Amino acid sequence: MCGIVGYVGNEQALPVLIQGMRQLEYRGYDSAGVTVGDKGELHRVRRAGQLGNLEAALSDDGLNGTIGIGHTRWATHGAPTDANAHPHLDSNRKVAVVHNGIIENFDVLKKRLISEGMEFHSETDTEVIAQLIGSIITSKGCSLLEATFEAIGQLEGAFGLVVIHADAPDTIVAVRQDSPIIVGATSDAGLVASGIPALLAYTRDVVPLENRQIAEIKPGSVRVMDFEGNDVASEVVHVEWDLDAAEKSGYEDFMLKEIFEQPEAVRNTMRGRIDAQHHITLDEVTWSRDDLLGINKIVVVACGTSFHSGMAAKHAIEHYTRIPVELDLASEFRYRGPVLDDQSLVIAIAQSGETADTLAAVRFAKEMGAKVVAITNVVGSSITRDADAVLFTHAGPEIGVAATKTFLAQLVALNLFALYLAQELGMMDAAKLRETIDAMRALPDQIEEVLALQGEVQRAAKRYADARDFIFIGRGVGMAVALEGALKLKEISYIHAEGYAAGELKHGAIALIEEDVPVVAILRGTTLYEKMLGNVQEVRARGAQTILIAPQGDERARLLANELFEMPVTKPLLTPILDTIPLQMLAYFVAKERGLSPDKPRNLAKSVTVE
Numbered sequence: 001m002c003g004i005v006g007y008v009g010n011e012q013a014l015p016v017l018i019q020g021m022r023q024l025e026y027r028g029y030d031s032a033g034v035t036v037g038d039k040g041e042l043h044r045v046r047r048a049g050q051l052g053n054l055e056a057a058l059s060d061d062g063l064n065g066t067i068g069i070g071h072t073r074w075a076t077h078g079a080p081t082d083a084n085a086h087p088h089l090d091s092n093r094k095v096a097v098v099h100n101g102i103i104e105n106f107d108v109l110k111k112r113l114i115s116e117g118m119e120f121h122s123e124t125d126t127e128v129i130a131q132l133i134g135s136i137i138t139s140k141g142c143s144l145l146e147a148t149f150e151a152i153g154q155l156e157g158a159f160g161l162v163v164i165h166a167d168a169p170d171t172i173v174a175v176r177q178d179s180p181i182i183v184g185a186t187s188d189a190g191l192v193a194s195g196i197p198a199l200l201a202y203t204r205d206v207v208p209l210e211n212r213q214i215a216e217i218k219p220g221s222v223r224v225m226d227f228e229g230n231d232v233a234s235e236v237v238h239v240e241w242d243l244d245a246a247e248k249s250g251y252e253d254f255m256l257k258e259i260f261e262q263p264e265a266v267r268n269t270m271r272g273r274i275d276a277q278h279h280i281t282l283d284e285v286t287w288s289r290d291d292l293l294g295i296n297k298i299v300v301v302a303c304g305t306s307f308h309s310g311m312a313a314k315h316a317i318e319h320y321t322r323i324p325v326e327l328d329l330a331s332e333f334r335y336r337g338p339v340l341d342d343q344s345l346v347i348a349i350a351q352s353g354e355t356a357d358t359l360a361a362v363r364f365a366k367e368m369g370a371k372v373v374a375i376t377n378v379v380g381s382s383i384t385r386d387a388d389a390v391l392f393t394h395a396g397p398e399i400g401v402a403a404t405k406t407f408l409a410q411l412v413a414l415n416l417f418a419l420y421l422a423q424e425l426g427m428m429d430a431a432k433l434r435e436t437i438d439a440m441r442a443l444p445d446q447i448e449e450v451l452a453l454q455g456e457v458q459r460a461a462k463r464y465a466d467a468r469d470f471i472f473i474g475r476g477v478g479m480a481v482a483l484e485g486a487l488k489l490k491e492i493s494y495i496h497a498e499g500y501a502a503g504e505l506k507h508g509a510i511a512l513i514e515e516d517v518p519v520v521a522i523l524r525g526t527t528l529y530e531k532m533l534g535n536v537q538e539v540r541a542r543g544a545q546t547i548l549i550a551p552q553g554d555e556r557a558r559l560l561a562n563e564l565f566e567m568p569v570t571k572p573l574l575t576p577i578l579d580t581i582p583l584q585m586l587a588y589f590v591a592k593e594r595g596l597s598p599d600k601p602r603n604l605a606k607s608v609t610v611e
């Protein structure tokens, strides 16, 4: 998510930091900052917005010093402001920290540190780390490395950290837990970053830290340890990639990279929201139980891919809570004169948080007195200002125009929200809630399993890349998958694709089926498996080529499939989180076969700010 750079050596740190931060710009960010150490003091400059804002501020205030850390932020806790930008310092201004990830227990730690007299100056989870390390050093008189070891023992969540201390001018400490940290191996300097592009101007020899490793970096030397403090042998990897490939971590396109980031996106969206007792806490949703009891109808509004996650959410919310749910395209919503009042809850979904139609729908709903919760991936986006509550998806920046990881993260956030409502309203018995949450927790590993189908999907894509039309069918939440599969394919491959409710096919669209038309059928996400098989038979009888998304070991599906993608077992309402993935990959590989650029499809923009 965020970009991290650190330098210690004989040269001025600042130009090295800025150069590295520039190479991480492609990731998208909302603010940037640097801290440089000199003569026992830390000097810090931070600015909201583009790196240019920071550079302009630095031109008046050049920072001298041969050790420093820099950060480009993608906000998770707290809006993108100067004060929330990294690096964060401890109260004595001796420790500086940059962080990528999410600290799940930051609230508890923050309260404790405040009770011990610390003053906080930001809304971030990261400031807690700086204060914690600083307080350990003050109370125990230990080194930066020792204090960092002790601090990470208290942190829960994901963290790539880089830490410096004003009185340790030759040492950087870096930590990796579920968030990448790459150390540069050079003979005279110490370099560290969250991504290889930031290091390429200085070295092609890197030491990627493994999970739960900590590095002490000095000019010309790197010591790597595990979290128990044992030294571990580190492997130097020589990077052959050019800058373009490095930005995409070696993937050919951002879209493919982002498809492969989905296990992490899903993990991050659940992070800190489910405790060991299977209780769901959504800090951002502050309505009381009485407020929730007063809701007699829910309306979901969104556009495009977000509309498809809303379609799956309608099923989940109605199933778990028995509250009726309407689903509206945001561009239609306010023009149809919807019936809304203070007992209505509107769920507005927009990965960008900037879609004009969805913003207008939010304003309209608020004027009608409804409560509004927004589901978005972008902290500080317009929708977060207009809605009463916001549930962030934490998928990290998405650069490919076609939404992939943000879609899966939305599905997770919406399922969590549906379960949260059921939990608060007492609509779900504890055993069922527990079972469903366990199924959600299994998803990141199951997504990995589905991603391993890449080769099979690519072979299928080769076979159908010249098709003129594609039909996608499904029922229940499988219909949302069908619609999303069709949208992905048409937007990046420019093949005409229809997503349809399988039962509707015979009311018209079946006329499109002729010899060799590929039909993708989602056999899950519905109680009507037999009927789905019937629909598959119907299209086969008319010459269609069938591409089936089916449960693992489904022998009946095998007999009817030209291509079969077998999916790991999960709860029916969670199946879109797995079943969409082969369709994302299919769209991607078909586009590649056709020589198109999946990241930048024609006529499309990442956020649609006009109505």
Ligand code: F6R
Pocket: 303, 304, 305, 306, 307, 349, 350, 351, 352, 353, 354, 355, 358, 401, 402, 403, 404, 487, 488, 491, 606, 607, 608
């Ligand atoms: C499709 C896609 C679009 C967006 C739509 C809404 O891959 O990305 O259909 O889903 O423009 O965007 P958000 O979610 O930002 O409101």
